[in-house]
Amino acid sequence: MPIVTIDDIKIEVPEGTSILQAARMIGGDIVPPTMCYYSSLKTSGGYCRTCIVKVEQGSAKDPRPIPKPVASCRTTVMDGMVVRNITSPENLEARAGVVEFLLLNHPLDCPVCDQAGECHLQDLSYENGKSETRYEFPRREFDPIDIGDKIKLHMNRCILCYRCVKVADQITDGRCHGVINRGEAAEISTYIEQAIDNDFSGNVIDVCPVGALTDKTFRFKSRVWYTKPLDAHRDCKKCSGKVRLWYQGEEVLRVTARKDEWGEVEKNEAGNADWICNECRFDKKEAKDWTIDGPTKVDRHSVISANHYEGLKMIKADTLRMMGAKPHGIKVELGEGALDPNNK
Amino acid sequence: MGKKLLLKNDHIPYIHKLSVYREHGGYSVLEKTLKTMTPDAVVEEVKKSGLRGRGGAGFPTGLKWSFLAKPEGVARYLVCNADESEPGTFKDRYLMERHPHLLIEGMIAASFALGANTSYIYIRGEYFYVARILEQAVAEAYEAGILGQNILGTGYNLDLHVQIGAGAYICGEETALLESLEGKRGNPRIKPPFPAIEGLYGCPTVVNNVETIMAVVPILELSGDEYAKIGLGKSAGTKLISASGHINNPGVYEIEMGITVEDFIYSQEYCGGIKGGRKLKAVVAGGSSVPILPADLILKTANGEPRLMTYESLGEGGFISGTMMGSGGFIVMDEDTSIVKNLYTFARFYHHESCGQCSPCREGTGWMEKIIGKILDGHGTLQDIDLLWDIQSKIEGKTICPLGEAAAWPVAAAIRHFRSEFEEYVTKPDSIKDIKHYYRLQN
């Protein structure tokens, strides 16, 4: 099995593993951020370029570096590959560039966005972006539209990750949801504004990394950080029935699928994502509909766990200092546990 | 007169007609090939010829063909890239308009070499009238038993289809082309897999430029070794150059690679010098995406050697002082040309043509266009020039397909070689307004 070194940490992984998956096996802060890749959606990834890494050595057989940064989510590891993510200042700079591009036309309307507090773009900008913008031109604008009676599309916030397109393609039948127009004018749309009428259409909300696709039944009801998540289940004929309930007081404000630490819908033993049906998501909002499994551990998101960023900033500053002190190419010896997220 | 291979019959009236083409030896090379050679032998000849792809990247064609996967029982395809949309490039149009049968002959020979029984010519939407010419030629060929079943009685079968695109530059990128050919949105695919393994409909596929495919005919006529002697070193054979801009004789020229750039610009046989006897300011040598070079660097390399029309010589000095052969779109600019304005035109083009899949290109191309527009309007600042430089560096190398680079390189090169002109726009906006062409709104 190939052995790959990521930010000076070696790991042996099964043949065909991507750099990103290998990094996720290591865990912690060396894992590249992802905005478009979604492990349970086929052909996802490669679009947003936030997960780029530097390949310092292609493989043991052919040790030449790869001249350009690669998308770690779509690049397979080779035996002897040496990858740098947060230990390459150059790579961090390139990623900051990508973050700036993603925010360029973004409305930054977090104060009125339902996704705030659990938004991957917020996470990404806190972790990798700069605090001011250099863009001085009017931002691209679209009108919000309804995709059916339960889902709202704010195209202004969309980063064109194509995840919802893949959900529509792979999980619902009779796809009528896709991308129209080109370049900067590209937008997510449904065929002649047709509502997606399908039991699983609500999953586009869960895969959307930003606030482009939101749940109309939760719209403007509360901020995410004022709600308390609990894991629960019910006997459902259509789906796994495994959900997360978002409470405020006694009231269930929202139902979503359960998500793992990468923000993806959790997988069952067979490795398939536990997508939930629209009935569980939109129609079962009473505590009596559900059996509670226990509280949810939230470990990563922007507003909910703000300390995370402070810790990360310090680690990155240390890394850069160490890199700066030594000529390029010499291995950085990180102290034991330096990259452990719990060691702050 | 320089050596002519593809345009050798260019002076013959009605050469686009099958009967006239055959009178002048047309399809005899194909007949000899199908009757006396094995497919592998054809690949071998092309390898020996040293032919390099004429679509822009200059990748050795024989090598590309030898990468084609050949799994048992799976169809293989040859696709001719006739999407020609790089600003400054119009040689494929000329070739197809006047020599459709040379393309068909090349397509059949190349398909035979690759073991393809169905092949496609994907032509850009704006070339609908050229597509008509091709379709007529294909129909003539079918009628004469040159296409279809049992071609020229040799037992080889090939169906050839002409498919018209909808007019998107991005569909010239080979994987976007394949998506479009399959009837989908023309978005480039994420590679790997490469088309040689998984191309059209998931089958092994070779995509080649029009000129590349046509060049197969003279290679088979002369033999690979003889073809390799034409041209200079690794730049074997002839190349079609689309010459445009401020020259006395704009047009399409077939040159033997190795002539000097100076000769190409100033000799009567080719461009015939700069219009109105003005001075040369700059040249974009290989289509809009390659770096622009100022007069001194296009005529001579940084070490003072004459620059030649070859892949190697044009590339000498890397992007610091060199450029690329690209697709051979040779755009000449005289001393009165505004580099900033020209760059604005290019930037608008790439912004308009970005498919929008990946963030650096989708967002960055529009941003660059806006900043260049602002500078052109006299509202720019010195920081804007640095910002432009920074943006292009953050697009380059970080995208799915090379359109990102194609958008970034012209910006980088214009700033690298003509920074003072940008500064003049910024610091003396009033002086610029007096010069007609310098100011966008006045012409």
Ligand SMILES: Cc1cc2nc3c(=O)[nH]c(=O)nc-3n(C[C@H](O)[C@H](O)[C@H](O)COP(=O)(O)O)c2cc1C
């Ligand atoms: C944005 C973009 C546009 C392209 N347009 C064309 C084109 O119009 N014609 C062409 O032959 N190649 C074009 N190419 C290059 C093709 O991807 C491919 O390399 C070429 O067709 C291979 O043929 P060759 O090996 O014969 O050069 C383009 C590439 C990119 C990235």
Ligand code: SF4
């Ligand atoms: S570089 Fe531009 S054209 Fe190419 S895939 Fe990305 S967005 Fe599309």
Ligand code: FES
């Ligand atoms: S997550 Fe890898 S490119 Fe978007």
